[in-house]
Amino acid sequence: MNMEFSEPLRPLYHFSVPKGWLNDPNGMVYYDGEYHLFYQYYPHDTVWGPMHWGHAVSTDMVNWTHLPIALYPDDLGYIFSGGAVIDWHNTAGFGAEALVVFYTYHDPKTENQSQALAYSLDNGRSWTKYEGNPVIPTPRNLKNFRDPKVLWYEDENGGGHWVMIVAAGDAVSFYTSHDLINWQISSQFGFDQGATTGVWETPDMFKLAVQNSQETRWILTVGLGEGAPAGGSGMQYFVGTFDGAAFLNENPKEKVLWADYGADFYAAQSWSDTKDTRQLWLAWMNDWRYALKIPTTTWRGSMTLPREARLTQHAAGIRMVQSPIKELEQLRLEGNSWQDVTILANSEFVPDVSGRLLEIVANLEVNVDASEFGVRVYSNPEEFTTVGIQPDEQIIYVDRTHAGISTFHESFCEAHRVEHVDFGKKVQLHLFVDSSSIELFVDDGVITFSERIFPNSSDFHLRFFAVGADIAIKDLDIFLLDGANFLLSS
Numbered sequence: 001m002n003m004e005f006s007e008p009l010r011p012l013y014h015f016s017v018p019k020g021w022l023n024d025p026n027g028m029v030y031y032d033g034e035y036h037l038f039y040q041y042y043p044h045d046t047v048w049g050p051m052h053w054g055h056a057v058s059t060d061m062v063n064w065t066h067l068p069i070a071l072y073p074d075d076l077g078y079i080f081s082g083g084a085v086i087d088w089h090n091t092a093g094f095g096a097e098a099l100v101v102f103y104t105y106h107d108p109k110t111e112n113q114s115q116a117l118a119y120s121l122d123n124g125r126s127w128t129k130y131e132g133n134p135v136i137p138t139p140r141n142l143k144n145f146r147d148p149k150v151l152w153y154e155d156e157n158g159g160g161h162w163v164m165i166v167a168a169g170d171a172v173s174f175y176t177s178h179d180l181i182n183w184q185i186s187s188q189f190g191f192d193q194g195a196t197t198g199v200w201e202t203p204d205m206f207k208l209a210v211q212n213s214q215e216t217r218w219i220l221t222v223g224l225g226e227g228a229p230a231g232g233s234g235m236q237y238f239v240g241t242f243d244g245a246a247f248l249n250e251n252p253k254e255k256v257l258w259a260d261y262g263a264d265f266y267a268a269q270s271w272s273d274t275k276d277t278r279q280l281w282l283a284w285m286n287d288w289r290y291a292l293k294i295p296t297t298t299w300r301g302s303m304t305l306p307r308e309a310r311l312t313q314h315a316a317g318i319r320m321v322q323s324p325i326k327e328l329e330q331l332r333l334e335g336n337s338w339q340d341v342t343i344l345a346n347s348e349f350v351p352d353v354s355g356r357l358l359e360i361v362a363n364l365e366v367n368v369d370a371s372e373f374g375v376r377v378y379s380n381p382e383e384f385t386t387v388g389i390q391p392d393e394q395i396i397y398v399d400r401t402h403a404g405i406s407t408f409h410e411s412f413c414e415a416h417r418v419e420h421v422d423f424g425k426k427v428q429l430h431l432f433v434d435s436s437s438i439e440l441f442v443d444d445g446v447i448t449f450s451e452r453i454f455p456n457s458s459d460f461h462l463r464f465f466a467v468g469a470d471i472a473i474k475d476l477d478i479f480l481l482d483g484a485n486f487l488l489s490s
Contacts, residue, residue, distance in 0.1 A: 009296050009436040009454055012357055012483035013331055014285065015064055015303040017054060021046055022301030023284050023291070024147075024202055024267035026053055027070075027084035027101045030274040035061050036124055037303075038070055038101065039284075040081060046300040047292045051078040053103065055124060060327045061280070061306040063485040070127055071103065071118060076134070080104035080113070081202055083149040085180075086273045087119075091162070092180040094119045094128075100180055101127075102164065104146035105134055112138040113145045115166060117180065136166070136175065136183050144169050147202045150180070151272065153244045161244065165203040165220075170196040172203045172222060176245060187246035189220070194236050194249075195256045197227030202267040205242065206279050208311045210318055217250070217311060217318055218242040221259060223267050225288065230263035230416040232287040239311075239318050251317060259320065261418040262398060262449035263287045263411075264437070265304060279309045280325065285437060285450055290409035295454050296436075304450050305432060305439055312446075314422065322445040324432065332359065332479040341473040343373065343466040349473070356460045357481040358433040362473060366391050366427055369469035376463045377433050378404070378455040384463070385453050386415075387440055389427060396420045396442055398449045405454035420447055426474065432481075 010016065020043040027038035034057040041054030053071035056064045071079045082103035090096055099120040104113050114134035118127045139145055147167045153176075154160040164175040164183060171190025175183040190200060201223040209216050221237040228234020237257050240249045251257070259268060260283070268283035283304045286294070294300060307322040336353060343349045362375065366389070374388035386399040399415035400406070406413040420427075420442065430441040440449040464473065 007297055010299070011302050011434045011436055013062070013481060014305065014434050014437060015056070015486070017041065017299050017301065018066060018488065019298045020044065021048055022054065022299070023048070023286065024081045025269045025282060025284060025303060026081050026103070028269050028271045028281075029084040029086060029099065030271050030276075031086050031097075031099060032123055033059055034123065035059070035271060036084065036099075037064070038084070039303075041069065043069065046296070046298065050108070051080055051106070053079050053101075057124070060330070061325060062327050062330060065487040065489055067125070067489050070124065071101070071129075074129070076116070077105040077107040080106045081147040081267065082115075083269065084272065085150050085152065085162075087180060091178060092119070095121045099124050102148040102150050104148065106146070111143060113143075114138045115148045115164070130181070132181065135181055136164075139168070142168060144199050149204050149269070151205065153242075155244060163244065165205055167200045167203050167222065170200050172200060172220070174246060189247045189249070193253045194238060195224050195227055198225030198233070201225060202269065204269050204281070205247070206270055206309075207242075208279055208309065210311045210313060213313065218247065219309070219311070219320060220247050221268060229258050229261045229418060230287070231411060231414070232263060232289040233266045235259040235265055235268050235283065237320055239320075257319065259322070260448045260450050262416055262440075262451040263414070264452045265448075265450040270309070278325075280306055281309060282306045283450065285452060287411075289411045293408040294452065295405045295408055302437070307445075316421075319446070322448050323441060324430070324439070328359075331481040331484065333482050335477055335479045338473065338476040341476065343464050343471045343473065345370070345466055345469050347466065349464040351462055351464075351476070351478060353462060353478050353480070354460065355480040356433070356435060357483065358431075358460075358462070359479040359481055360429070360431040360433070360462070361477045362429045362431075362464070363475050364389075364427050364429065365472040365474060366423055366425055367469050367471055368392055370466050370471055371468040373466040373471040374464070375429065375431070376465065377431070377438060378453065378457060379461045379463045380457055383455060383457045385438060385451070387429060387431060387438070391423065394419050394421055394423050396447055398438070398440060398451050400451060400453055403453040404456045416449065416451070418447055422446060
């Protein structure tokens with residue numbers, strides 16, 4: 001059956017839960033034609049509680065089927081975040097091609113955290129927790145020790161071993177294993193690297209080719225509990241090398257690289273075992289400052305759109321860029337196009353488009369005589385969200401100070417800004433608008449913003465604006481989007 005989406009703030013093509021509380025994506029793995037998405041879940045309330053692992057599957061990362069809860073809390077504790085792999089060569093002895101998930105046990109009495117595993121031999125429909133859990137006990141004098149991410153490292157001779165990355169305070173610890181059960185610590189990374197204003201969480205690591213070169217790099221990503229560009233939680237990443245035991249950052253330790261500049265991109269995780277040349281990931285679309293208070297009713301929490309991560313060479317170094325996955329194009333219902341439209345100074349261009357679910361691709365000429373220009377969505381005189389450009393200061397911003405419902409937390413009603421030093425003569429804004437969010441990809445994903453918004457209004461107008469000088473829209477495509485299918489398994 002298709003889920004009923006009668007709530008006005010329910011996202012219609014972003015993943016959410018039918019009811020209850022959702023946060024971090026977990027255990028993301030591809031097997032036998034299905035993308036698995038597990039997630040932190042509390043089914044009995046719309047605020048955080050004793051954590052379970054919810055579970056959904058998809059053939060295209062757009063349309064999803066919700067499956068029964070995969071993992072429940074037990075005597076060892078709540079089920080916190082983690083990852084998943086396919087044990088192709090049965091290194092653990094659980095069975096051929098077992099789906100093995102790794103998670104953190106959180107003991108609510110002692111607050112101790114340890115790493116554990118469970119496995120499935122029927123493509124995730126039933127689960128057996130390993131009888132020897134935890135496989136990595138709580139280290140001494142370390143309160144925050146969680147979110148295991150496991151991957152297979154293949155060496156130059158065709159052999160390899162398993163690697164686990166665990167968040168450990170303001171650092172990550174690396175462990176190695178040959179059987180997924182017995183683990184030895186190999187190194188640590190962090191402490192004074194990158195941003196350390198908040199606790200590190202939800203690490204991930206993957207290898208990417210650098211576009212238009214023969215080079216590759218390893219990317220290490222970590223969630224930061226606070227102090228991200230928008231003020232709250234966010235995702236930073238490091239570019240470097242990995243030898244199977246230790247990660248080496250190629251940038252100065254004080255250099256901070258952010259995966260997203262909006263307020264609502266956290267705990268991002270990538271799919272493993274995809275058999276795809278693309279590196280695919282998504283994030284929890286929320287901010288811990290106000291996540292417990294967002295104005296939804298029977299549910300709280302959603303995910304960002306799935307994205308492809310790539311590496312490009314810039315003047316400042318190798319950087320990650322992100323693009324919405326091509327599978328999202330199936331949601332396009334109809335499109336409208338405009339070419340060579342001039343927005344007069346201190347005026348607006350209002351396309352004749354009616355729909356609340358939109359994809360917008362706008363190529364704009366940059367006129368440095370304009371103090372700012374951009375587009376407002378969900379726009380009427382009193383309520384709107386602004387995506388803006390200030391060319392003289394080389395600033396891209398998203399302003400939700402007039403976006404709608406915002407009184408639930410003082411940090412929500414803000415504008416978020418980033419300097420975009422690669423401004424040329426044109427700038428491309430690729431924008432996705434859903435019932436309660438926007439996602440922005442600037443210049444093929446060099447910069448991204450993920451933002452929750454909660455409109456009061458049913459006025460879905462788009463208004464392109466220019467201040468101080470005329471702005472030319474060279475070409476503009478606006479697609480009305482369909483909602484995705486979210487099914488409940490019988």
